[in-house]
Amino acid sequence: MKIATILDHIDSGHMALPEFQRGYVWNREQVRGLFESLYKRHPVGGLLVWVTESNSAQYRGDGSLSPGVVQLILDGQQRITSLYGVVRGKPPKFFDGNKQAFTGLFFNLETETFNFYQPMKMQQDPLWIDVSKLMKEGSQAMAEFAQELSQRPECATKLGEYLQRLSHLLSITDIDLHVEQVTGADKTLDVVVDIFNRVNSGGTKLSKGDLALAKICADWPEAR
Structure with a gap:
């Protein structure tokens, strides 16, 4: 999927961050490195998304999701947030972090x-x-x-x-990024969080408390 299309999907509410995702943690050196790699057309990795119904999806930010099926980003948040911040000149709706990392x-x-x-x-x-x-x-x-x-x-x-x-x-x-999808009725929140922890092995894993909070938010939207 072209980077431009991914950013458009974020704007339209077809793509967002799940509630259990952590905030933005990249620094300026990482953002600079990402754009140097993209300019040189070096591989920068793809995305892993959870395809689910918007009416049951719990997501970060105060934006609204589009009706029907949406894609929640499980892996690739830092890269996509950095791309959005530089290309759009502002943070995405789901942003939680220091925007100076991609400003200027x-x-x-x-x-x-x-x-x-x-x-x-x-x-x-x-x-x-x-x-x-x-x-x-x-x-x-x-x-x-x-x-x-x-x-x-x-x-x-x-x-x-x-x-x-x-x-x-x-x-x-116009660069294409590979988008791998997690789909199916059997992909419950527990399963998706387990997948998230496995692909995010280099980062901080979600704790039982994080998972419990995500479940509460899924069952009780007012708790968000």
């Missing part, structure tokens, strides 16, 4: 590297591009960047090359 990511057209905004270093340098601005405004932002670069003699000679790099960066959202 810039790309250097000459070195093809990413870094977070540093006023003294970047403010007067047109080769540093605001990634969120490019992603949100697309061709309009490219035209603005091209106009500014063309007015700099030291940049004008490489304008075509720079525009190719901007286009390559913008097309990150």
